[in-house]
Amino acid sequence: MxxxxxxxxxxxxxxxxxxxxxxxxxxxxxxxxxxxxxxxxxxxxxxxxxxxxxxxxxxxxxxxxxxxxxxxxxxxxxxxxxxxxxxxxxxxxxxxxECLILDINGQLIIADDFIQTEYAVFENTFSNVVRGTMKFDKTFKMSEVLYFKxxxxxxxxxxxxxxxxxxxxxxxxxxxxxxxxGRKGTLHINSTALGDKNFQDNINNLMNNRFKSYFESENAVLPLLNGYTYNEQNGEGNKxxxxxxxxxxxxxxxxxxxxxxxxxxxxxxxxxxxxxxxxxxxxxxxxxxxxxxxxxxxxxxxxxxxxxxxxxxxxxxxxxxxxxHIDIFSISESLDKLIACGGYSIDELREKAGDIPLNTDWSKKHWITKNYSDIQEAKGGEE
Known part of the structure; x- marks a missing residue:
């Protein structure tokens, strides 16, 4: 070769x-x-x-x-x-x-694959519906499924x-x-080395073994045979x-x-x-x-x-x-305001904060402080 x-x-x-x-x-x-x-x-x-x-x-x-x-x-x-x-x-x-969800005997099943046939006036249909290893033989109408695009x-x-x-x-x-x-260098091979009968074995060993170990080692010395000269190319461009x-x-x-x-x-x-x-x-x-x-x-x-x-x-x-995420201590004043104006009941706010509702008559009621009154009553009082 x-x-x-x-x-x-x-x-x-x-x-x-x-x-x-x-x-x-x-x-x-x-x-x-x-x-x-x-x-x-x-x-x-x-x-x-x-x-x-x-x-x-x-x-x-x-x-x-x-x-x-x-x-x-x-x-x-x-x-x-x-x-x-x-x-x-x-x-x-x-x-x-897009995603297709089927209702099969009261269970919601997400389809892995399906083919949709579209119509202008009539309902679109879905055929070749697959979930896992199961393929449904039925062709589903649009009204029978939940289809999202x-x-x-x-x-x-x-x-x-x-x-x-x-x-x-x-x-x-x-x-x-x-x-x-990367490290770069030039390898000079003179005519003496090229004429060596073991040239092919020498070059294979040099390229596949010696150079590999030399470049991968943190500190190394590269022994070369007669006729081979390697020059390291270092400089600012290599940094x-x-x-x-x-x-x-x-x-x-x-x-x-x-x-x-x-x-x-x-x-x-x-x-x-x-x-x-x-x-x-x-x-x-x-x-x-x-x-x-x-x-x-x-x-x-x-x-x-x-x-x-x-x-x-x-x-x-x-x-x-x-x-x-809601920190109830950081929003305590806001919670008080929402209850005071009658906007939310105590149970509703407990649910918003992630707590269990008390489910009592008073916790389900909407409360309002005396600071709030009907606008017509307020006008009458001014008169």
Whole structure:
């Protein structure tokens, strides 16, 4: 085997011109899955928030806790609790842009796969519905299922196309950073060494063993045979630059920011910034969580209650106020004000704070202090 043929074989290339850095770049190229990590982080944040919500059920205008409440808040099916169910439901909705839920003998089952046939006037149908290893033979009508669609545009697909450009920039920045700190050198082989009958064995041992140990060791000496001269190429260009690492971090941050914007999450919240956490949490709840909660409630009301029952005050409502942690000592004055103006009963506020209601006659009443009075009575008193 000729030396040039050996070089081609060693670096795994077929073209007539061989560039020594080709194999090094190919082997060291790092394809970080920042895109998937950012998307999964955003989805997990939203799914975790929704799973903390309480699904309140009402009958004729009064809040009740019956079978429907138990299904949504405790046990939707025999294999999942409500937290697991809601997290899977929201994750599939955001990741695949749609989600199908079946009611099978009183159990809510999330479909893994399905085919939807759309019609202009008649109900859409769902066929080839699969959950795990089970495939349903039945074709379901739209009125028989809960079907959710997150957006008219596939957010994940659009985000993936955007992220591909950032991934290219990220790989370039990482490659630059790795090359800036790599050790480089030149190996001179004279004609005497090339003519040695053991040249092939010598070069194999040198490239595969000696150089490998030399570069991987903290301190090392490299013995060379006669006819071989290695020169280390050191200089400022071989030192790692802080700016190179900053470039990598900036591109990663930009990817997370774009992902947060796509899912209507404040970028600082997804990035873990805790400054002004109350304000950004309120923004997160208003623009990201509340629209999803409304979607879930609307689909549940029109499919599981219907128009007639809804107009009579029977419905389901997703309470997003359960998401934020409440410190009762920090809001004690606010609680007192809410009771004093008659806005909430003691039991209602205890539930908001995460405590068990007292369920007494006086704790269920609405109280109002003497500072408040009817506006007409106030005018009469002035006269």
């Amino acid at each position: 000729k030396f040039i043929d050996w070089i081609k074989d060693f670096f795994g290339v077929d073209q007539s011109t061989v560039y020594i850095n080709q194999q090094a770049q190919a082997s060291q190229e790092v394809l970080l899955a920042i895109k998937d990590f950012a998307i999964c982080s955003a989805i997990n944040l939203i799914a975790g928030a929704i799973s903390k919500c309480e699904f309140k059920t009402y009958l004729n205008g009064n809040e009740v806790k019956g079978d429907e409440y138990y299904i949504w808040n405790v046990e939707p099916n025999k294999n999942q609790n409500s937290t697991q169910f809601i997290q899977e439901f929201i994750s599939k909705l955001l990741y695949y842009n 997150y957006s008219n545009n596939d957010v994940k697909r659009l985000l993936s196309e955007l992220m591909n450009g950032y991934n290219n920039l990220l790989n370039m920045a990482i490659g630059k950073y790795k090359r800036s700190g 790692k630059s802080t700016s190179d690492m900053v470039d990598v971090a900036a591109i990663v941050k930009e990817q997370f920011d774009k992902t947060a914007q796509a899912f209507k999450i404040p970028p600082s919240l997804l990035g873990g910034d805790i400054s002004d956490v109350d304000k950004i949490t309120d923004n997160f709840l208003t623009f990201c969580i509340d629209p999803l909660a409304d979607m879930v409630g609307e689909e549940g009301n029109r499919k599981r209650y219907g128009k007639s029952a809804f107009l009579k005050g029977s419905f389901i409502k997703v309470d997003t106020t359960c998401i934020k």
